Amino acid sequence: MIHVAIVGSGPTGCFVAEFLAKKHQTIQIDIFDRLPTPFGLVRAGVAPDHQQTKRISQQFDRTLQRDNVRFVGNVEIGRTISYDSLKQHYHAIVIATGAFIDKPLPGIDDPIKGIYGSAHFAGWYNSHPEHCKQPPELNGPEVAIIGTGNVALDIARVLSKTTTELSDSDINTDTEKAINEAGISDIYIIGRRGPEHASFTNMELTELNKLENCTILTDADRLPEQTPDISDAGQRRAVEQNLATLREYSNHAQQNQKIRLHLMFNYNLSGTENSNGKLTALSLTDNSDSKNDLRLPAQTLISAIGYRSEVIPGIPFNEHHGRFEHTDGLIEPGVYCAGWCKRGPQGVIPTNRSDANSTGKRILADLADTTVSKAGFSGVADQLDQQAPVFYEDWQTIDNAEQSRATNHRPRTKFSDTDAMIAQIL
Numbered sequence: 001m002i003h004v005a006i007v008g009s010g011p012t013g014c015f016v017a018e019f020l021a022k023k024h025q026t027i028q029i030d031i032f033d034r035l036p037t038p039f040g041l042v043r044a045g046v047a048p049d050h051q052q053t054k055r056i057s058q059q060f061d062r063t064l065q066r067d068n069v070r071f072v073g074n075v076e077i078g079r080t081i082s083y084d085s086l087k088q089h090y091h092a093i094v095i096a097t098g099a100f101i102d103k104p105l106p107g108i109d110d111p112i113k114g115i116y117g118s119a120h121f122a123g124w125y126n127s128h129p130e131h132c133k134q135p136p137e138l139n140g141p142e143v144a145i146i147g148t149g150n151v152a153l154d155i156a157r158v159l160s161k162t163t164t165e166l167s168d169s170d171i172n173t174d175t176e177k178a179i180n181e182a183g184i185s186d187i188y189i190i191g192r193r194g195p196e197h198a199s200f201t202n203m204e205l206t207e208l209n210k211l212e213n214c215t216i217l218t219d220a221d222r223l224p225e226q227t228p229d230i231s232d233a234g235q236r237r238a239v240e241q242n243l244a245t246l247r248e249y250s251n252h253a254q255q256n257q258k259i260r261l262h263l264m265f266n267y268n269l270s271g272t273e274n275s276n277g278k279l280t281a282l283s284l285t286d287n288s289d290s291k292n293d294l295r296l297p298a299q300t301l302i303s304a305i306g307y308r309s310e311v312i313p314g315i316p317f318n319e320h321h322g323r324f325e326h327t328d329g330l331i332e333p334g335v336y337c338a339g340w341c342k343r344g345p346q347g348v349i350p351t352n353r354s355d356a357n358s359t360g361k362r363i364l365a366d367l368a369d370t371t372v373s374k375a376g377f378s379g380v381a382d383q384l385d386q387q388a389p390v391f392y393e394d395w396q397t398i399d400n401a402e403q404s405r406a407t408n409h410r411p412r413t414k415f416s417d418t419d420a421m422i423a424q425i426l
């Protein structure tokens with residue numbers, strides 16, 4: 001029997017498990033996660049109103065139900081079980097922990113209330129237990145978001161939606177209430193480069209225009225007249241589509257909607273102002289030829305500039321890139337990485353499938369002739385005694401409890417602390 005440990009039950013971990021479980025007859029795959037709940041980013045990163053995207057968890061659920069796959073939640077590798085112990089007892093280890101630490105926003109060193117990273121902010125509105133311990137405070141009507149990626153658009157959209165628009169989402173009602181009570185009037189999405197360099201995709205950009213109570217505004221003067229020369233046809237088409245959508249938005253008049261969402265390009269954040277330690281305004285340096293620097297009132301600043309992976313003690317880490325040190329996915333003999341902790345936070349969920357499959361293929365090739373016997377889960381199980389591991393059937397209990405707590409048309413009301421989750425299974 002071959003024993004494989006996968007660290008992280010997000011999309012990549014589940015894709016690797018599915019691949020290996022299908023391709024090998026005598027394999028046991030144990031997926032460890034530090035949360036009592038599986039699916040990583042699908043549960044705690046994908047926006048709560050994107051239920052269609054979250055539906056992929058049904059496929060991952062089927063993977064976890066396979067006879068040769070074991071989910072072990074509430075177990076942290078590097079703390080509950082050491083990395084060395086895992087290496088001792090498994091033939092192969094796949095690190096698939098993703099990237100969920102906010103990259104620091106350059107120039108923001110002082111602790112000012114009202115400044116948050118997108119991992120924390122999106123984690124909060126997705127009821128991630130770590131991020132709900134210190135919920136962000138929305139202290140006023142003006143919110144600024146740095147970065148022009150899909151995460152920035154997700155955050156702006158969730159902050160702008162009405163109760164009706166959120167009615168089939170899985171945002172918790174107390175989170176929604178906190179957003180409503182902030183009385184948001186203006187959201188500024190600020191890119192340091194021009195719109196032709198924005199990394200948001202057109203589907204997400206056009207989705208903004210469907211918002212019931214929000215007008216999308218952008219300055220026509222900041223949009224290039226021509227699409228720049230881009231040799232890759234697909235990329236050129238993507239930029240053309242974005243520019244066409246933005247041109248349409250630049251014709252919007254300031255209507256009577258409750259919220260104005262401003263898409264701003266070519267501005268660098270150069271400073272902040274605060275009153276008694278609470279953010280009050282931003283200084284923006286104009287990077288365009290017009291050199292029209294701005295002072296922007298804002299009580300909340302969310303940095304959506306990308307993520308880093310978290311260090312696991314004992315595993316070589318590349319601090320500069322914020323991910324594990326590896327050569328083509330191999331960290332050291334028998335230890336592999338896949339997904340965002342290997343490539344960085346790029347691409348959509350299905351991008352991780354091909355990455356996971358190639359990792360799976362490599363593992364099977366490397367283990368093809370192995371005659372070494374390993375204990376697998378039984379070798380590490382005694383380290384879990386104090387920890388209340390959460391197995392698949394326990395997750396089902398938590399899942400059912402969340403669904404039965406759901407109000408109105410919502411799919412679930414999530415537990416936002418691990419004790420409440422564990423209490424369901426004791």
Ligand code: NAP
Nearest residue numbers: 147148149150151152192193199304305306345346347348
């Ligand atoms: P992203 O697409 O890499 O965008 C990061 C943004 O931050 C870029 O606009 C970047 O600008 C900016 N930035 C980086 N460093 C900066 C700095 N020091 N100062 C100012 N701006 C800075 O990252 P993301 O939005 O976090 O998304 C991560 C991945 O998840 C992406 O692949 C995304 O497509 C995916 N995702 C997909 C969906 C969806 O499909 N609906 C939803 C959410 C996320 P520069 O270009 O100038 O560096």
